[in-house]
Amino acid sequence: MNPTFSLRKAQPEDGTDFSELFLISAPFFVELFKDDTKRVLKNLFVSPRNLFSFEHVDFAEIDGQIAGMILSYSWETHRREYLRTGRLLFKVLGFKMLRIFRVLLRLNAELGKLAENDYYISNLAVYPKFRGIGIGKLLMEKAEGNAMKIGSRRLILETEESNTVALSLYRKLGFEVVEKFQAKLSKDHILNFCRMIKPLA
Numbered sequence: 495m496n497p498t499f500s501l502r503k504a505q506p507e508d509g510t511d512f513s514e515l516f517l518i519s520a521p522f523f524v525e526l527f528k529d530d531t532k533r534v535l536k537n538l539f540v541s542p543r544n545l546f547s548f549e550h551v552d553f554a555e556i557d558g559q560i561a562g563m564i565l566s567y568s569w570e571t572h573r574r575e576y577l578r579t580g581r582l583l584f585k586v587l588g589f590k591m592l593r594i595f596r597v598l599l600r601l602n603a604e605l606g607k608l609a610e611n612d613y614y615i616s617n618l619a620v621y622p623k624f625r626g627i628g629i630g631k632l633l634m635e636k637a638e639g640n641a642m643k644i645g646s647r648r649l650i651l652e653t654e655e656s657n658t659v660a661l662s663l664y665r666k667l668g669f670e671v672v673e674k675f676q677a678k679l680s681k682d683h684i685l686n687f688c689r690m691i692k693p694l695a
C-alpha cells in the first residue's frame with residue numbers, strides 16, 4: 495500500500511522534532527549556542543510571536559509520523575517579531591548571550607534581509623529516511639501557498655553554496671540565485687551562502 499502524505503500546522507508539543515529538524519537544516523546553530531542549543535530552540539518554539547515559534551512551522555507526515563518541517567514567515571511577521579525574538583533569547587540564555595551577541599548581530603545583518611511583501615523560507619528539513627520521495631517539494635509548495643494567500647510578491651531563502659541537493663530542489667521550483675555572501679561564525683568558520691528568490695505571480 496502507498497504511504498499517505500499529509501501536512502499539518504505545528505503544535506507547541508512538537509518541540510523535539512522541531513529542534514532535531516531545525517539542526518539538520520542549520521547545523522551551525524550548535525557552534526553558536528553549544529550545550530544550550532536544544533533548550534534555546536525548544537523554548538522559542540513553544541512561545542508565540544517570535545521567529546522560531548510553532549506558529550510559523552508546518553510539518554509533513556507519512557502515515558502519521560513526522561517526516562519533515564518548514565519554518566517560514568512574511569516580512570511583516572519578521573518586522574513585528576524580530577525584537578521579541580531577541581528578548582526571548584536573552585531570557586533563555588541570560589548573560590551567556592553576551593558571548594554570542596556580536597556573532598548574532600553579524601548573522602542578522604546578512605541573513606533574512608526582506609523587503610516589503612517578501613515571504614521568507616527560514617528552514618527546511620526532511621529526516622534522512624524520508625528523503626527523495628517528494629516531501630521537501632511538498633513543504634516548499636505549502637510555504638508558497640501560505641505566501642500566495644497573504645499576497646506576498648517574492649519568496650526569499652538562503653542556502654549554503656555547498657548544499658547541492660537543496661540548490662537543485664530550489665532551482666527546480668523556480669528559484670534563482672541573486673547574490674552570494676559570507677557570514678562569519680568564528681575566526682575559523684566562515685559560511686558561504688547563496689540568496690535565492692522566486693517571484694510570485
Ligand SMILES: CC(C)(COP(=O)(O)OP(=O)(O)OC[C@H]1O[C@@H](n2cnc3c(N)ncnc32)[C@H](O)[C@@H]1OP(=O)(O)O)[C@@H](O)C(=O)NCCC(=O)NCCS
Binds near residue numbers: 624628629654660662
Ligand atoms: C534538501 C531536502 C529538504 C530535500 O528534501 P527531499 O524530501 O529529499 O526532496 P524531494 O524528494 O522533494 O526532491 C525534490 C527535488 O530535490 C532535488 N533532490 C532531492 N534529492 C536529491 C539528491 N540526492 N541529489 C540531487 N538532487 C536532489 C531534486 O531536484 C528533486 O527533484 P526530482 O525528484 O524531481 O529530481 C533534504 O535533502 C534535507 O532535509 N536536507 C538536509 C537539510 C537541508 O539541506 N535543508 C535545506 C537547507 S537550506
